[in-house]
Amino acid sequence: MGELLADHTTLRLGGPADRFLTHTDPAVWLDVARVVQREQIGPFVLGGGSNTLADDAGYPGPVIRMATRGIAVRSLADGFVEVVAQAGEPLSALVAFTISEGLSGIEYLGGIPGTTGAAPVQNTGAYGQQISDTLASITAYDWHLGRTVELRFSGCDFGYRSSAFKTGPGRWTLLDVVLRLTRSPYAAPITYQHLADALDVRLGIRPPLAEAGQGVLYDRRNRGLSLPQAGPDSRQAGSVFLNPLVTPAQAATVRAAGGPVHLDQSGHLRASAGWLLERAGYYPGAPVAPGVFCSTGRTLTLTARNAATASSFDTALRTLASQVLAATTVHLTPEPVRPGRCVDVGFRTEQL
Ligand SMILES: Cc1cc2nc3c(=O)[nH]c(=O)nc-3n(C[C@H](O)[C@H](O)[C@H](O)COP(=O)(O)OP(=O)(O)OC[C@H]3O[C@@H](n4cnc5c(N)ncnc54)[C@H](O)[C@@H]3O)c2cc1C
Numbered sequence: 001m002g003e004l005l006a007d008h009t010t011l012r013l014g015g016p017a018d019r020f021l022t023h024t025d026p027a028v029w030l031d032v033a034r035v036v037q038r039e040q041i042g043p044f045v046l047g048g049g050s051n052t053l054a055d056d057a058g059y060p061g062p063v064i065r066m067a068t069r070g071i072a073v074r075s076l077a078d079g080f081v082e083v084v085a086q087a088g089e090p091l092s093a094l095v096a097f098t099i100s101e102g103l104s105g106i107e108y109l110g111g112i113p114g115t116t117g118a119a120p121v122q123n124t125g126a127y128g129q130q131i132s133d134t135l136a137s138i139t140a141y142d143w144h145l146g147r148t149v150e151l152r153f154s155g156c157d158f159g160y161r162s163s164a165f166k167t168g169p170g171r172w173t174l175l176d177v178v179l180r181l182t183r184s185p186y187a188a189p190i191t192y193q194h195l196a197d198a199l200d201v202r203l204g205i206r207p208p209l210a211e212a213g214q215g216v217l218y219d220r221r222n223r224g225l226s227l228p229q230a231g232p233d234s235r236q237a238g239s240v241f242l243n244p245l246v247t248p249a250q251a252a253t254v255r256a257a258g259g260p261v262h263l264d265q266s267g268h269l270r271a272s273a274g275w276l277l278e279r280a281g282y283y284p285g286a287p288v289a290p291g292v293f294c295s296t297g298r299t300l301t302l303t304a305r306n307a308a309t310a311s312s313f314d315t316a317l318r319t320l321a322s323q324v325l326a327a328t329t330v331h332l333t334p335e336p337v338r339p340g341r342c343v344d345v346g347f348r349t350e351q352l
Contacts, residue, residue, distance in 0.1 A: 001312060002017050002058065003016060003017050003052035003063075004016055004017075005017060005046075005052075005058055005339070006054070007066040007251055008049045008065060009046075009049030009050075009052050009054055009115060009237075010048070010236060010237055011049075011052075011053060011054075011235050011236060011237050011304050011308075012304065013054060013235075013304055013308065013310045013313060014054025014055060014056070014058060014310055014339075015055060015058030015310075016057075016058040016059075017044075017058055017059045017061075017242050018041070018059060018060050018061050018062065019061070019064070020062075021035065021062060021064050021065070021271055022065045022067050023066055023067060023068060024067045024068055024069075024088070025068065026070075026086060026175065026176070029148075029175060029232055033146075035062075036062045037143075037146070039061055040061070043061060043063065043064050043170075043274075044063045044170075044339040045063075045117075045173050046063055046064065046066065047066055047088070047115030047118035047168075048058075048066075048090065048114035048118070050237055050238065051114060051118065051122060051238065051335065051337055052113040052337050052339065053087050053237065053310060053313060053314070053334075053336040053337070054310060054329050054338075054339050055310050056310045056311055059339045063339075065088075066087040066088040066115060066117050066118075066173075067088055068086035068087055068089070068175075068176075069089050071083060071085050071086075071089060071093075071097055072084045072087070073101065073293060078132060079182075080182060081101075081103055081180075081183055082136060082178055082179070082180055083098060083103065083178070084115040084176055084177070084178050085176060085179070086117075086175075087116060087117025087176060087177065088114060088115050088172075088226050089116045089117075090286065091112055091115060091116050091118075092110055092113070094106070094116050095109050095110040095213065096110065098179075099209045099210055099212075099213045102183055103183060103184075104181060104182045104187055104209060105133065105179060105180070105182055105188075106129065106179065107129075107187045107212045107213050107216070108187070108188070108195075109124065109126055109129060109131065110213050110216045110223070111126075111216055111217045111244060112124060113219040113227050113238075117176075117177060119177070120135060120138060120156060120158075120163055120165060120328070121165040121166050121174070122166055122337075123145055123159065123160070123161055123166075124161075124217070125162050125190045126225075127190075127191070127195050127216065128188075129188060130158075131177075132163070133154070134180055135156070136152075136180040137150055137151060137152050137178060138151045138156070138174055138175075138177055138227055139174075139175045139176045139221070140172040140173060140175060141172065141173040142171060142172055143170065143171055143172070144171055149172075151172070154202055158264060159265075159334065160243075160266070161242055162263065164248045166337075174178075185209060186206040186208060186209065187207050187208070187209050187211075187213075189203075189204050189205065189206050190203055190206075190207065190208065190212075191203065191204075194219050194223065195215055195219050197224070198215045198218050198219040199211060224295055224296070224297015224298040225238075226296065232293070232295075232296055232303060233301070235303055235305070235308070236295060236301050236302065237335075238303075238335070239273065239274075239300045239335055240301065240302045240320070240336065241277075241300065241320070241321070241333060241334060241335055242269055242273065242302065242332075242333050243264075243271060243330060244270060244273060244276070244333065245268050245269065245270055246261065246269050246270065246271045246330055247269070248269065250271070250329060253328070253329075254276075254330075255273070257279065259272065259275045259276070259279065260272045260275060272296060273332055274299050275319060276324045276327075277294075277324060278299050278328055279327055279328055280320070280323040280326070280327040280328065281323065282294055283299055284296055284297060284299055288316040288319055288320060289312045289313070289316035289319060290307050290315075290316075291309070292305070292313050317334050320326060
């Protein structure tokens with residue numbers, strides 16, 4: 001049997017990959033690509049597997065796990081600093097590195113599991129900061145063109161937890177990411193009340209970088225936003241739904257019931273997925289499907305326990321979404337990625 005995806009995802013679910021490659025050396029990427037190009041099915045690219053719900057049947061094509069490490073820094077003439085990180089570099093290690101170097105721009109992204117190469121895919125973000133805020137460019141392999149390309153920010157189509165890489169999965173494999181950071185001893189202004197409370201400061205304050213980083217880790221642990229090594233919440237993929245778009249009428253109903261609604265960066269109204277789940281009757285620790293529970297720390301995270309399968313996890317997602325729809329008329333969209341959906345998307349061996 002092939003390598004189990006369950007061994008490479010934080011939910012620890014998922015059957016075998018038809019072929020499994022671990023990519024560790026940037027110098028041999030083209031050899032890896034050549035091997036994969038001979039396959040009939042396009043690759044599924046895996047980072048830390050912390051936003052992936054792999055099927056019980058596994059993946060019928062090649063899976064490439066990005067495990068390249070390395071961070072390089074170069075000062076620019078305009079005073080900014082460019083940081084180049086390999087795709088497999090853990091995002092939390094990159095954040096810790098930038099804080100220790102006195103570089104501001106991604107200090108609020110600490111404690112998020114996963115790799116740097118995956119961060120632009122879903123435009124990973126927290127506490128009002130998202131990777132696209134500081135992203136300068138990306139080196140990627142384009143499976144359509146069969147060569148390495150450099151992508152600038154403007155071509156990445158970033159939005160709330162989305163990007164061109166997410167809406168067109170399968171076309172690009174991100175090899176390294178270039179961020180443009182500011183040399184400063186201070187973090188960006190705090191815009192989240194939970195974080196302000198954790199640091200015992202007012203909103204709008206710019207705390208010292210190291211304090212900001214520690215405050216984030218403390219707040220994430222306190223609110224069930226970190227990945228425990230063991231215990232009932234140790235198998236999870238973080239938030240399972242995006243905060244949904246709502247119409248003005250739905251927003252008014254949510255507000256009237258005491259729920260939060262905010263404007264996203266594109267000026268669209270969004271409600272809180274966690275609040276909507278609680279409105280539909282769910283709560284931390286609630287059972288949802290065989291082996292699948294809301295985490296003990298927060299309703300918006302589902303955890304897999306002994307009896308869980310990818311199929312029961314999927315049932316849990318559908319159950320929650322339909323209960324929320326019935327209770328509030330709002331549609332929820334799952335956040336974790338399903339590898340099977342990348343099959344047949346844009347992989348054209350004849351063009352390579
Ligand atoms: C406890 C916990 C807390 C979390 N908190 C947050 C949070 O605060 N904010 C947030 O945004 N997310 C959060 N997440 C979700 C997840 O950690 C992030 O989305 C993270 O960026 C995913 O990284 P990964 O390497 O694990 O991605 P994976 O799960 O391995 O992959 C996710 C997607 O990216 C693609 N991908 C991965 N690497 C590459 C690459 N090099 N090139 C092309 N495509 C690639 C995959 O094909 C897949 O489509 C959390 C998850 C957990 C478990």
